[in-house]
Amino acid sequence: MPTGCCSQTRLRKSLRWPSALLLAFGILLFSPAALAVTGSLDLTDSTVGYVAVAIFVLAYALVMGEEKLHMRKSKPVLVAAGLIWVMIGWVYVQSGMPTEAEHAFRETLLEFAELMLFLLVAMTYINAMDERRVFDALRSWMIRKGFSYKQLFWLTGSLSFIISPIADNLTTAMLMCAVVTKVAEGDKRFINLACINIVVAANAGGAFSPFGDITTLMVWQAGIVQFYEFFTLLVPSLVNFLIPAVLMTFFINNRKPEGVYEDVWLKRGARRIILLFLLTITTAVACHTLLHLPPVLGMMTGLGYLQFFGYFLRMTLPRSLEKKRIRYTRRGDERKLRQLGSVVPFDVFNRVARAEWDTLLFFYGVVVAVGGLGFLGYLGLLSEALYAGWDATWANIVLGVVSAVVDNIPVMFAVLTMEPDMSHGHWLLITLTAGVGGSLLSIGSAAGVALMGQARGSYTFIGHLRWAPAIAVGYAASVAAHLWLNAASFAISG
Numbered sequence: 001m002p003t004g005c006c007s008q009t010r011l012r013k014s015l016r017w018p019s020a021l022l023l024a025f026g027i028l029l030f031s032p033a034a035l036a037v038t039g040s041l042d043l044t045d046s047t048v049g050y051v052a053v054a055i056f057v058l059a060y061a062l063v064m065g066e067e068k069l070h071m072r073k074s075k076p077v078l079v080a081a082g083l084i085w086v087m088i089g090w091v092y093v094q095s096g097m098p099t100e101a102e103h104a105f106r107e108t109l110l111e112f113a114e115l116m117l118f119l120l121v122a123m124t125y126i127n128a129m130d131e132r133r134v135f136d137a138l139r140s141w142m143i144r145k146g147f148s149y150k151q152l153f154w155l156t157g158s159l160s161f162i163i164s165p166i167a168d169n170l171t172t173a174m175l176m177c178a179v180v181t182k183v184a185e186g187d188k189r190f191i192n193l194a195c196i197n198i199v200v201a202a203n204a205g206g207a208f209s210p211f212g213d214i215t216t217l218m219v220w221q222a223g224i225v226q227f228y229e230f231f232t233l234l235v236p237s238l239v240n241f242l243i244p245a246v247l248m249t250f251f252i253n254n255r256k257p258e259g260v261y262e263d264v265w266l267k268r269g270a271r272r273i274i275l276l277f278l279l280t281i282t283t284a285v286a287c288h289t290l291l292h293l294p295p296v297l298g299m300m301t302g303l304g305y306l307q308f309f310g311y312f313l314r315m316t317l318p319r320s321l322e323k324k325r326i327r328y329t330r331r332g333d334e335r336k337l338r339q340l341g342s343v344v345p346f347d348v349f350n351r352v353a354r355a356e357w358d359t360l361l362f363f364y365g366v367v368v369a370v371g372g373l374g375f376l377g378y379l380g381l382l383s384e385a386l387y388a389g390w391d392a393t394w395a396n397i398v399l400g401v402v403s404a405v406v407d408n409i410p411v412m413f414a415v416l417t418m419e420p421d422m423s424h425g426h427w428l429l430i431t432l433t434a435g436v437g438g439s440l441l442s443i444g445s446a447a448g449v450a451l452m453g454q455a456r457g458s459y460t461f462i463g464h465l466r467w468a469p470a471i472a473v474g475y476a477a478s479v480a481a482h483l484w485l486n487a488a489s490f491a492i493s494g
Contacts, residue, residue: 041095044377048091052084052376056369063362063443063461072358073452077365084372101375108371112364114296118284119360119450121299122171125277126178128306132270139182140264143257149190150254154245156180156194160201161241165209169202171281173447176202177454184257188458193252195459196467197245199448200439200474204241207435208233210289215412215434217288224416224427232486233432240436240478247470269313276305359453387415392426397479400433404444425482425490432482439471 043049059080063073085105092101129135142152156176164172180194206212208230210220219225280302287298386395399415412434422430438445442452442464451459483490 041091041097042377043088043091044381048087049376049378052087052373053378055080055083056373059365059369074358074361074365077362077369079365081365081368081372084369088372088375104371104375105368108368108375111371112367114294115363115367115446116360118296118299119170119363119446121280121303122174124303125273125280125306126174128273129270129277130178132267132273133264134266134270134274135178135182137264137266137270138179142179142183146256148254148256149184149252150249152180152183152257153190153194153197153249153252157197157201157241157245160198161205161238164202164205165212166281168281169206169213170446170450172205173198173202174450174454177451177459181455181458187257190252191455191458192460192463193248193467195451195455196442196464196471197248199442199445199451199464200244200436200471201241202447203439203445204237204436204478207240207432208237213435216431218412218416219427219431225424225431229428230431232489233428233482235485236432236478236482237436239481240439240474243474243477244467244470247473248467268317269309272309273306276302276309280305359450362449362453387420392420392422393429393483396426396430396433399430400437400475400479401440403434403437404440423490425486425488428486428489429479429482432478433475436475436478440468440475441465 059076062069062071062076085101088104089098089101092098142155147155156179160172160176163175176198177195180191180198184190184194203213207216210216210227210230216230220227220230280299282298283301284295284298287293287301288295386398390398412430415430415434438448442448442459442461448464452461
């Protein structure tokens with residue numbers, strides 16, 4: 001596979017650097033293919049290249065204005081992705097190389113397929129647990145315990161930081177967001193703050209574990225950082241989470257959520273679906289770590305677990321209802337007898353249909369558009385320009401900030417592809433900054449984008465942006481903590 005590195009002659013052409021900077025503020029989210037495939041034609045200083053960048057920047061501006069325009073974020077990026085690849089295809093057909101553009105698009109599409117299926121399974125399980133009233137029961141438990149908003153804020157944030165190193169930051173954020181939206185239903189201000197805290201905590205927790213984020217997996221697979229060495233980033237990651245959380249907690253009203261103290265009963269199979277979800281995550285991790293296969297294989301296998309269990313629930317429903325009817329009749333429990341009349345069979349495909357399709361289509365548009373811009377050579381140009389002209393420390397810090405708009409995966413892929421001559425401490429630094437830099441914007445990480453769809457109307461781009469300064473303080477403090485605590489590693493050759 002082509003490396004995607006740009007030649008040194010590109011760096012000397014001043015007209016291309018503004019385009020790369022423009023792109024840095026226009027690209028976002030997942031796409032390793034953006035750098036895995038680079039065209040043989042140099043289009044970074046062409047009309048097609050400039051128009052492609054302009055199209056994506058315009059689409060990106062429409063995404064940021066979603067709250068004001070009331071237009072779903074998938075619409076502009078879908079059109080932008082199509083236009084960018086139409087232009088690429090036309091240029092390559094005119095040059096007599098249509099198969100190269102076709103191969104690049106198929107590679108990009110494969111990246112999206114893996115991402116979409118992974119997300120689809122995670123969303124399906126969350127919807128299944130929601131339908132089985134897992135989150136309603138958790139909300140009821142929290143209300144009965146009398147947790148205040150501040151306690152809920154710290155509870156969900158801490159759980160996000162603790163769970164994400166095992167279950168990955170995206171899945172963890174979606175789970176905690178589901179809890180917050182249930183507990184504080186209708187309180188948009190608190191939901192926004194809690195979701196920001198969840199995104200920051202999940203991204204920070206994923207930065208010190210090989211399983212917590214795709215970028216850490218990439219570094220681990222490349223053999224640059226050993227499994228146990230990731231844990232040296234624990235304290236910097238904790239600092240990254242705690243500082244914004246402490247600053248935000250002063251702006252949370254210390255009152256209890258409004259809600260009726262109700263006795264929520266879990267639907268049949270709820271606990272077993274939770275166990276199946278944990279088994280699915282374990283299967284995905286095992287596929288990747290033991291068999292070196294994509295994690296999506298384990299997730300799709302987990303969807304099969306849920307389908308089989310759904311079949312079991314449907315086939316045994318009549319017998320289960322009859323047993324419960326006899327039991328409740330003997331007890332004289334009229335309320336539970338009435339509840340039995342509302343029981344419906346569990347349908348997996350109904351849960352699939354309830355997935356956040358706008359978010360999934362948004363992912364498609366971004367991945368395909370970023371793949372096209374990477375094929376034009378812009379991402380490689382930006383990354384190599386930073387390392388060629390800057391000190392490795394500052395380059396890694398800036399790339400972490402860039403990952404808030406480019407996302408950490410293409411950034412990390414660019415660094416791994418170029419293999420700059422850096423110390424071990426610098427490799428740990430880019431692992432940290434690429435992992436937590438996406439927290440600066442809601443669109444800077446998969447967790448943030450997914451939560452914008454999940455908590456639509458409550459957690460927004462603008463709402464997250466208001467707290468970017470506090471998150472930036474945490475980002476700077478985490479970098480300083482790593483430079484201080486792990487200073488000895490900067491003398492070790494990477």
